[in-house]
Amino acid sequence: MNSLNQLLAVFILVNLSIALVRVTRGPTTADRLLAALLFSTSGVAILLLLAYIEEALILLDVALIFSLLAVISGVVFAQRAWRTKEEKNEHS
Amino acid sequence: MISLLRTTLYRSMFFTAVWWILIEGKTDSWFVGLISISLALVTSFILLPPNQFRFSFTGFAHFLIYFFGLSLKGGIAVACMAIRPNPDLHPNIFTITPRLPEGLGRAILTNTLNLLPGTLSVDLTLSSLYIHVLDERQSIETEVRSIEEKIAHMLRLELKKS
Amino acid sequence: MSILELCSIVFLVVGAIFFLAGTIGLLRFPDVYTRLHALAKVDNLGLGFTSIGLVFQAPELVIALKIILIWLLALVASSTLSFLIARRAMKRGIIPWRAKEHTI
Incomplete structure (x- = not known):
């Protein structure tokens, strides 16, 4: 059972790294932010699997914090960061 | 008044259950839990005033x-x-x-x-x-x-x- | 092998397939809105299947409930985030790909 968990954790990790290509390619800032969304799903899945593999249930708390941080970073980006840039563009 | 009491009861039960799951059923951090549950209750009343809907x-x-x-x-x-x-x-x-x-x-x-x-x-x-x-x-x-x-x-x- | 383990394996493998499909969608879809579709939905299904698969392996009931709680939090997170990103992209005037007529 544990070997399957390990295999799947590595598989999802590889998926996550391939998806980072999208972050480098862009083209818009929003495409790059999709990485934050990705970490709140793939990252959480990897952490859940790791919690079982390592038998360290504390990793479940890490998974919780991951998805919370993804929300906060996303909201800050959408409501603040991207907006300021827009205003800068208008002024220049 | 009765409906307000009932809402308070349901919500505190909900938050207690969530807290119980979060600490994985342990019993040693009930003090922090009590504070968190009360804060969550107050926040929920500010963000979502009661009597707008009845949950089914x-x-x-x-x-x-x-x-x-x-x-x-x-x-x-x-x-x-x-x-x-x-x-x-x-x-x-x-x-x-x-x-x-x-x-x-x-x-x-x-x-x-x-x-x-x-x-x-x-x-x-x-x-x-x-x-x-x-x-x-x-x-x-x-x-x-x-x-x-x-x-x-x-x-x-x-x-x-x- | 017990029936619980079998269920767990099936759910975990299906979850991994959804993750793969989500990644492929993220790389291939043409604009930010369609990519959001691939990410916020297909990947969430992947996470859902993975967590149900792990629930079957849970040593205690509380652990199973906690995994479900984490999954629900992740669901709310991606739903809110994708709405915010889509709305902001719309406000910044990123035109949806290949939409011949849009009503905005």
């Missing part, structure tokens, strides 16, 4: 079953679209006037549509909801209407006539 558990169960069924069906469709050599995408934006009253009902509708594969809420104004769909050839209207009915049933809200 059978409605909730119906909604959940419907939601997971649709989400599975649509997820498979979008996954197939992604894997196919020629992803046959026909995205478009639809406007729909929600029949649900403003507030919690509409927020739940927007978020549900975001989680159902094939639909993405783009904007929500006072009168309209803008939905981005992956395949414009499928009728989205009937789906949205039936989700609305499920949500209205869950929160015992009245639907406006469209």
Whole structure:
């Protein structure tokens, strides 16, 4: 059972790294932010699997914090960061 | 007054259950728990004043079953679209006037549509909801209407006539 | 092999397939809105299947409930985030790909 968990954790990790290509390619800032969304799903899945593999249930708390941080970073980006840039563009 | 007491009781039970799950059933941090539960209760009353709706558990169960069924069906469709050599995408934006009253009902509708594969809420104004769909050839209207009915049933809200 | 383990394996493998499909969609779809479709939905289904698969392996009931709680939090998170990103992209005037007529 544990070997399957390990295999799947590595598989999802590889998926996550391939998806980072999208972050480098862009083209818009929003495409790059999709990485934050990705970490709140793939990252959480990897952490859940790791919690079982390592038998360290504390990793479940890490998974919780991951998805919370993804929300906060996303909201800050959408409501603040991207907006300021827009205003800068208008002024220049 | 009685309904206020009942709301308080239900909400504190809910938050206690969440706290109990978070600390994995241990009993040694009840003091922090008590503070967190009270804070959560106060916050919930500020953000979501009572007496706006009455939660129905059978409605909730119906909604959940419907939601997971649709989400599975649509997820498979979008996954197939992604894997196919020629992803046959026909995205478009639809406007729909929600029949649900403003507030919690509409927020739940927007978020549900975001989680159902094939639909993405783009904007929500006072009168309209803008939905981005992956395949414009499928009728989205009937789906949205039936989700609305499920949500209205869950929160015992009245639907406006469209 | 017990029936619980079998269920767990099936759910975990299906979840991994959904993750793969989500990644492929993210790389291939043409604009930010369609990519949001691939990410917020297909990946969430992947996470859902993975967590149900792990629930079957849970040593205690509380652990199973906690995994479901984490999944629900992740669901709310991606739903809110995708709405915010889509709305902001719309406000900044990123035109949806290949939409011949839009009503905004």
